[in-house]
Amino acid sequence: MSERPAIRTARSVEGSVAQQRGFAGRFSLARRLTLVGLVVLAAVPVLAYLAGNTFWLDIFTRLTILSIAAVSLNLILGFGGLVSFGHAAFLGLGAYAVGIPVHHSINGGFDAIASTNGLFHIALAVGVSAAYALVTGAISLRTRGVYFIMITMAFGQMVFYAAVSISAYGGDDGLTIYERSSLPFISLDNPLALFAWCYGSLLAALFVVHRIVNSRFGVVIRGAKGNEERIGALGFDAYRYRLLAYVISGVMCGYAGALLGNFTTFISPAMMDWTRSGELLFMVILGGAGAVAGPVVGASVFLLLEEVMSRFTIYWHLPFGILLIGCVLFVRGGISGLLGQPAGRRDD
Amino acid sequence: MTDPVMRVRGLRKRFGGVCATDDVSLDVLVGETHAIIGPNGAGKTTLLSLLSGQLKPDGGSVIFNGRDVTRLPAHARAHVGIARSFQVTSVFADLTVHDNVALAVQAHHGHSFRLWHPVRKERSLREPAFELLRVMGLDDRADWIAGNLSHGERRQLELAMALAGAPKLLLLDEPMAGMGSDETARMIEILGSLDGQAMLLIEHDMDAVFTLADRISVLVSGRIIATGLPDHIRANEEVRRAYLGESV
Numbered sequence: 001m002s003e004r005p006a007i008r009t010a011r012s013v014e015g016s017v018a019q020q021r022g023f024a025g026r027f028s029l030a031r032r033l034t035l036v037g038l039v040v041l042a043a044v045p046v047l048a049y050l051a052g053n054t055f056w057l058d059i060f061t062r063l064t065i066l067s068i069a070a071v072s073l074n075l076i077l078g079f080g081g082l083v084s085f086g087h088a089a090f091l092g093l094g095a096y097a098v099g100i101p102v103h104h105s106i107n108g109g110f111d112a113i114a115s116t117n118g119l120f121h122i123a124l125a126v127g128v129s130a131a132y133a134l135v136t137g138a139i140s141l142r143t144r145g146v147y148f149i150m151i152t153m154a155f156g157q158m159v160f161y162a163a164v165s166i167s168a169y170g171g172d173d174g175l176t177i178y179e180r181s182s183l184p185f186i187s188l189d190n191p192l193a194l195f196a197w198c199y200g201s202l203l204a205a206l207f208v209v210h211r212i213v214n215s216r217f218g219v220v221i222r223g224a225k226g227n228e229e230r231i232g233a234l235g236f237d238a239y240r241y242r243l244l245a246y247v248i249s250g251v252m253c254g255y256a257g258a259l260l261g262n263f264t265t266f267i268s269p270a271m272m273d274w275t276r277s278g279e280l281l282f283m284v285i286l287g288g289a290g291a292v293a294g295p296v297v298g299a300s301v302f303l304l305l306e307e308v309m310s311r312f313t314i315y316w317h318l319p320f321g322i323l324l325i326g327c328v329l330f331v332r333g334g335i336s337g338l339l340g341q342p343a344g345r346r347d348d
Numbered sequence: 349m350t351d352p353v354m355r356v357r358g359l360r361k362r363f364g365g366v367c368a369t370d371d372v373s374l375d376v377l378v379g380e381t382h383a384i385i386g387p388n389g390a391g392k393t394t395l396l397s398l399l400s401g402q403l404k405p406d407g408g409s410v411i412f413n414g415r416d417v418t419r420l421p422a423h424a425r426a427h428v429g430i431a432r433s434f435q436v437t438s439v440f441a442d443l444t445v446h447d448n449v450a451l452a453v454q455a456h457h458g459h460s461f462r463l464w465h466p467v468r469k470e471r472s473l474r475e476p477a478f479e480l481l482r483v484m485g486l487d488d489r490a491d492w493i494a495g496n497l498s499h500g501e502r503r504q505l506e507l508a509m510a511l512a513g514a515p516k517l518l519l520l521d522e523p524m525a526g527m528g529s530d531e532t533a534r535m536i537e538i539l540g541s542l543d544g545q546a547m548l549l550i551e552h553d554m555d556a557v558f559t560l561a562d563r564i565s566v567l568v569s570g571r572i573i574a575t576g577l578p579d580h581i582r583a584n585e586e587v588r589r590a591y592l593g594e595s596v
Binding site for chain 2: 217236
């Protein structure tokens with residue numbers, strides 16, 4: 001309790017409500033930091049690329065894609081309190097939704113889905129992710145706590161082993177995507193265009209999550225996180241709301257998977273191993289679950305540290321793990337909570 | 349005579365070897381404040397949870413306004429008009445006071461599969477919520493984070509949330525628990541002002557019970573041993589022995 005922000009006194013009684021809070025929020029430190037961060041996220045790789053350094057564009061493209069995945073996970077983890085340990089499965093599904101149609105369009109067979117059309121890939125990624133989320137969510141959400149973690153992980157591993165066993169699509173060895181999704185107006189073969197597409201998608205994802213968590217729907221899933229019994233007693237069937245949140249989250253992550261396939265032009269089951277799901281959880285917790293942009297901070301720190309530390313030692317996981325434990329133990333609200341206290345507030 | 353708001357018959361609930369609710373039958377009449385008293389561990393909260401739907405009974409029936417709600421889950425019971433408060437204060441501590449009540453209003457105001465419009469700008473939720481806060485005397489706390497309220501204020505907030513759906517029956521689990529005497533007096537005043545509201549009240553504070561209750565039922569070891577008017581209960585030998593702790 002002592003860590004809560006200082007008591008907020010009523011500014012004025014009449015209509016003190018939405019308008020004034022919204023007004024104050026628009027100019028809050030957290031929001032300014034978020035904007036600055038997003039500008040840096042775009043400026044650094046683009047400037048480096050224009051200066052002739054392609055390395056950073058590569059890193060940052062990966063970063064924006066994984067940020068979308070982490071932002072999607074945060075919708076159910078940070079705001080819904082649902083610790084999904086199988087989210088990487090959506091990344092894989094989305095990537096295979098690009099890889100398999102491209103594979104068939106080049107090698108023939110399975111004409112129904114053979115295509116290099118990017119809009120079709122995205123539609124397929126979204127559709128498959130939604131169906132998978134609906135089925136696994138409908139079952140998983142009947143459990144709580146540790147059981148939910150275990151069952152989402154089990155579903156994730158099922159997809160992992162399915163991908164391993166389907167030799168037509170490379171099985172364990174993975175599948176090379178010989179052609180990127182073709183989209184109207186832009187070519188994803190251009191690294192700058194690919195980054196722009198991913199970055200725009202991240203902004204859209206942040207905006208969508210921001211709208212959702214502040215909507216009627218959002219306050220119900222946030223309420224169910226803290227106090228499910230109370231939400232039920234008020235008259236909300238938490239299960240239905242959580243299921244929709246789970247599906248939305250899965251769809252966003254599947255979309256990120258389609259981007260990832262286009263970025264790496266190679267997919268393998270390793271992409272959806274449970275350790276990958278764990279990394280997504282790390283990003284969310286590290287950055288601050290409960291702040292919309294928190295996972296972007298988490299993903300940035302995660303990837304940059306990985307990049308830097310792995311240059312010094314192949315045992316970089318050890319100090320990295322210690323950092324994570326420290327973050328969980330000592331920093332409430334993750335790094336974004338540390339930067340500006342209000343960022344840890346749940347409605348930013 | 350009009351039908352009771354709630355009619356409970358032969359309600360039973362076991363936890364392992366413990367019979368927490370043992371063949372309980374009681375009526376809550378229209379507009380009545382019905383208090384349930386009994387020693388610790390008598391099964392009062394269990395009974396309340398069976399009536400509000402958090403728990404499922406092993407047997408017996410709960411009829412609400414002529415409708416069998418025995419098997420209805422809690423969220424569906426809220427919609428037929430049964431609201432409850434919790435013994436351990438159960439507000440959303442991270443939300444503001446106003447947000448808390450607005451969320452309670454929202455539960456009875458259309459569906460909540462609206463994912464885009466900012467909920468804080470919905471006047472149809474904010475205004476009724478503010479009105480409830482005004483009634484409860486919490487309007488000057490509207491912008492506070494609920495977790496920062498005093499204990500008594502949180503209990504008032506909880507009551508405001510329970511009242512948000514204009515329930516036909518209010519189930520209150522020890523609304524005065526842990527309160528100072530000023531806060532208790534304030535809560536008694538608030539509850540007393542809810543004219544015509546059918547209430548089932550669990551309470552340990554005997555002053556509150558005898559001030560508010562129209563009728564009292566005494567629960568001991570999961571069984572109701574007496575039901576009657578306050579004076580009748582006060583005079584009942586068995587009740588005095590079992591509960592009021594007087595040796596006769």
